Amino acid sequence: MKYRTVFDIIGPIMIGPSSSHTAGAARIGRAARALFGRKPKKVTITFYGSFAKTYRGHGTDIAIVGGVLDFDTFDKRIVDSLKIARDQGIEVVFRESEEVPDHPNTARILLEDENGSTEVVGISIGGGKMEITELNGFSLNLSGNAPTLLVLHHDRYGAIATVAGILARHQINIGYMQVSRKEKGSLALMTIETDQSVSEEVKAEIEAQEGITGVTVLS
Amino acid sequence: MKFRTIAELVEIAESEQMPISEVMIRAEMEATGESRESIFRMMEQNLDVMEQAIHRGLTEDIRSHSGLTGGDAKKIQAYKNKAKLLLSGPTVLDAVSRATAVSEVNAAMGTIVATPTAGSCGILPGCVFTAANRLNSDRETMVRALFVGGAIGYIIANNACISGAAGGCQAEVGSATAMAAAAVVEMAGGTPSMSAQAVAIALKNMLGLVCDPVAGLVEAPCVKRNAMGAAIAMVAADMAMAGVESVIPPDEVVEAMYKIGRDMPVALKETALGGLAATPTGRALERRIFGGTPK
Numbered sequence: 195m196k197y198r199t200v201f202d203i204i205g206p207i208m209i210g211p212s213s214s215h216t217a218g219a220a221r222i223g224r225a226a227r228a229l230f231g232r233k234p235k236k237v238t239i240t241f242y243g244s245f246a247k248t249y250r251g252h253g254t255d256i257a258i259v260g261g262v263l264d265f266d267t268f269d270k271r272i273v274d275s276l277k278i279a280r281d282q283g284i285e286v287v288f289r290e291s292e293e294v295p296d297h298p299n300t301a302r303i304l305l306e307d308e309n310g311s312t313e314v315v316g317i318s319i320g321g322g323k324m325e326i327t328e329l330n331g332f333s334l335n336l337s338g339n340a341p342t343l344l345v346l347h348h349d350r351y352g353a354i355a356t357v358a359g360i361l362a363r364h365q366i367n368i369g370y371m372q373v374s375r376k377e378k379g380s381l382a383l384m385t386i387e388t389d390q391s392v393s394e395e396v397k398a399e400i401e402a403q404e405g406i407t408g409v410t411v412l413s
Numbered sequence: 414m415k416f417r418t419i420a421e422l423v424e425i426a427e428s429e430q431m432p433i434s435e436v437m438i439r440a441e442m443e444a445t446g447e448s449r450e451s452i453f454r455m456m457e458q459n460l461d462v463m464e465q466a467i468h469r470g471l472t473e474d475i476r477s478h479s480g481l482t483g484g485d486a487k488k489i490q491a492y493k494n495k496a497k498l499l500l501s502g503p504t505v506l507d508a509v510s511r512a513t514a515v516s517e518v519n520a521a522m523g524t525i526v527a528t529p530t531a532g533s534c535g536i537l538p539g540c541v542f543t544a545a546n547r548l549n550s551d552r553e554t555m556v557r558a559l560f561v562g563g564a565i566g567y568i569i570a571n572n573a574c575i576s577g578a579a580g581g582c583q584a585e586v587g588s589a590t591a592m593a594a595a596a597v598v599e600m601a602g603g604t605p606s607m608s609a610q611a612v613a614i615a616l617k618n619m620l621g622l623v624c625d626p627v628a629g630l631v632e633a634p635c636v637k638r639n640a641m642g643a644a645i646a647m648v649a650a651d652m653a654m655a656g657v658e659s660v661i662p663p664d665e666v667v668e669a670m671y672k673i674g675r676d677m678p679v680a681l682k683e684t685a686l687g688g689l690a691a692t693p694t695g696r697a698l699e700r701r702i703f704g705g706t707p708k
Contacts, residue, residue, distance in 0.1 A: 195571050200441050201455060203529045203566035203575075203592075204559050207462050210519030210534075211477075211631035213527040214576050244578045247684050248629030250703060251479070253522065273522055298578045298682070320576030321529045 196319065198339060206322045208267040214299050215245065215252030218318030220272060223261020225326050225338055226303040226314040228412050234305035236285040237262050242295035242302070245318075249288075258301060259286055267322060297327075332374045332383040338412065340369055340387040345400060346408035349375050349382040353405050357384060360400055366390045381407070414440040419568055419609050419663040426605035433595065433605050434557035437564035456556050456563075459526045463515065463538035466525050470514020477520040479702045482632040486514035489640075504547055505644050512539025512643035516636040528559075529566040529575040532631045533589035535639035537562045540593035540646045544600045554600055561599045562592035565612055572664075573671030577624030578683040580674025586635075586642045587619030587670060593646035594653070603654050613659030613666045615649035620666075621673055623681035625688025628699035634689055 197203060208217040227234075239258055241249050249255050253272070259279050260272035271278060279286050291302075297317040304313045315328035326336035329344070336342060343361075347353045354373065361368060367389040375382035392411045401409045414436060416422040426436050441452050469475065471490055476483035489510035493503055501509075512535035519525045519534050528537040541558045544550065550558075566575065569588045574580040594611035603611075619642070627633040659666065680687035689695050 197567055197570040199445055200437055200452075200560060200563035200567060201459075203570060204456065204459050204537075204563045205526055205528075207459065207524065207526050208531060210522050210525055210531050213529075213531040213534075214578060215631075216531065217527060244683050247686070248626070251626075251628055251630040268524060270524070298679075298684075320574065320579060321570065322527050322531075 197321070197323065202321060202323055206267045208322060209270060209272050212252040213322040214318045214320050215249065215254040216257040216272075217267040217322035218299065218320070218324045219254045219257035219301065220261040220265065220267050221322065221324045221338065222301055222314075222316030222318065222326070223258035223303065224264060224266070225261070225316065225324070225336070225412070226305060226312070227262045227264050229314055229326070229329060229344070229410060230305040230312040231410065232307070233282070234262065234284060235307040236287070236305075237279075238287045238289065238304040240289040240291050240302040242291045242293060242300040243298040245299050245301055246290040246292075254301075255288055258303065262303070262305065329383065331376055334372060334374055334383060334385045336385055340389070341391045342412045343384075343386040343388060343392050344410040344412070345384040345386070345406060347382055347384065348405040348407070349379050350405055353382075354384060356403050357386070357400055357406075360396065361386070361388065364396050366392060366396070414443050416440065416568070418572065419565070419612060419667070422564055422568065423605045423609050432557070432561075432599055433564050433608055434560040434599060437560040437567075453556060456559050457552070460552070460556055460559060462524060462526050464542065466515045466518045466523060467511045467538055467542055469523060470518045471510065475517045475521050475523070477517070477630070477632055478522070479628065479630055479632060481627065481630060481698065482520045482636050483517050485636065486510050486517055489513060501644070504543060505647055507546065508539045508543040508643040508647050509640045511542055512536050512639045513636060515539060516639035520630070520632045520636060528562065529570060529588055529592070530577075530585050532577060532635050533586045533639060533642065535636075536586065536589040536642040536646060537593045537596060539639070539643040540597050541600070543647070544597040548600055550600055558596040558600050561608060562596040565592045565595045569667055573667050574674060580671065581622060581677045581682050582624040582638060583619045583622040583670050584674050585624065586638045587616050587622060590619055590642040590646045590649075591616040593643065594649040597647065597650045598653055601650065601654055603650075607653045609663045610658050611650045611653035613661065613663035614652055614657065615646050616663075616666045616670060617659065617661070618645050618649070620670055623677065623688050624683040625681055625690045626683060626685055627690050627695045628702050629685035629690070630702070
């Protein structure tokens with residue numbers, strides 16, 4: 195089921211004019227910000243498909259930037275997000291791609307600062323719902339509906355069992371899990387949606403395990 | 414309480430002897446683990462935002478940034494109050510003006526509730542607030558109506574689609590129209606089965622509707638399609654209340670909509686490459702708004 199609750203249909207409360215292009219886009223931007231984990235110095239946003247054709251009129255550009263500034267869909271500051279980003283010293287670059295994407299409303303967001311970069315691909319599936327389909331080259335399927343744990347690890351036996359074991363010990367139930375890797379034996383990414391939220395303590399415990407190179411918690 | 418189709422929704426409602434709104438509320442409680450009170454409160458908040466948008470659209474001077482839309486909701490209200498004879502009727506024009514009001518506020522980047530989307534946000538509030546006026550409904554009945562609309566939208570979204578980019582305007586304004594028709598039937602005391610027939614009658618009249626936004630904006634023809642969606646929803650609801658039934662069952666109408674949407678060329682699915690967007694005037698407006706750069 196793509197739409198899980200009645201509030202996916204009646205909602206979100208948002209700034210117009212388009213739930214796909216404005217609310218969904220703001221949510222993609224906000225997820226990208228959460229995955230980067232801090233305020234970026236530079237954001238490069240590439241639009242594909244219908245996004246590339248119509249982003250100016252729908253405010254997709256200001257919505258994604260609003261999301262990167264951590265604004266919610268109904269935050270009126272979205273209207274002025276380009277100026278706010280500029281005032282905060284964030285450089286924003288927009289690109290339009292002619293490439294035909296899998297989904298008509300696709301955006302690629304590269305967030306950077308002196309300490310590193312994160313690249314996220316998001317699709318806006320309608321009615322304000324979005325999915326993150328790529329993170330730093332790993333394909334994934336992240337809806338943002340539930341608390342989510344992203345674990346970057348060496349692609350070796352035991353890594354998944356270790357993480358699952360820690361979650362089990364803290365009585366955290368896994369609702370959905372996906373593992374993706376670029377090639378066998380290199381780095382892999384676990385995406386784990388949980389029923390309960392994951393505390394800083396649990397996060398630290400996972401981070402300390404051998405072979406785990408990074409943990410991000412999205413709630 | 415799980416339902417996947419409109420037939421299942423009606424079956425649960427009938428066998429449990431409860432309205433569609435109650436089936437949706439219970440399903441929501443099961444799916445999210447939230448309490449009835451918190452779910453109800455969240456929906457009431459949506460109703461409040463809808464009411465504010467209607468109020469803004471009918472009282473303030475709303476203009477979109479492009480200048481393409483705004484002010485029509487007030488115009489329709491003024492005409493309704495002043496004209497000696499109305500060709501349609503005051504209730505229909507109330508629904509039409511309220512739907513227009515919300516849709517105009519959306520185009521002007523105001524605050525609205527996506528129902529199911531922002532492009533179709535006028536229809537459900539337009540119909541629910543008009544029906545409430547007409548029927549003297551209390552707040553709880555109105556909130557419940559949103560759960561009815563939500564149940565229908567939930568089924569359409571999961572079995573077909575609700576965005577113009579995926580299925581054309583029939584998916585977007587069409588699903589909102591179907592949702593509103595079902596919602597006001599429950600408000601008027603109709604049975605779950607009547608709500609389902611209202612869905613079929615309303616959605617049938619939206620089939621094939623393309624998404625062809627002028628200059629790619631959610632303005633023309635979107636605002637007027639919200640207006641007419643509200644009119645169709647109100648009439649479809651009355652027809653269903655009269656006992657009229659759709660020859661094709663509601664779930665099959667939804668499936669037909671989905672298939673038509675898939676068969677629709679990309680030029681007519683929100684890309685602004687065809688339809689009204691590609692008319693000489695549509696193109697001229699696009700150039701005026703975005704300059705001469707080809708998009």
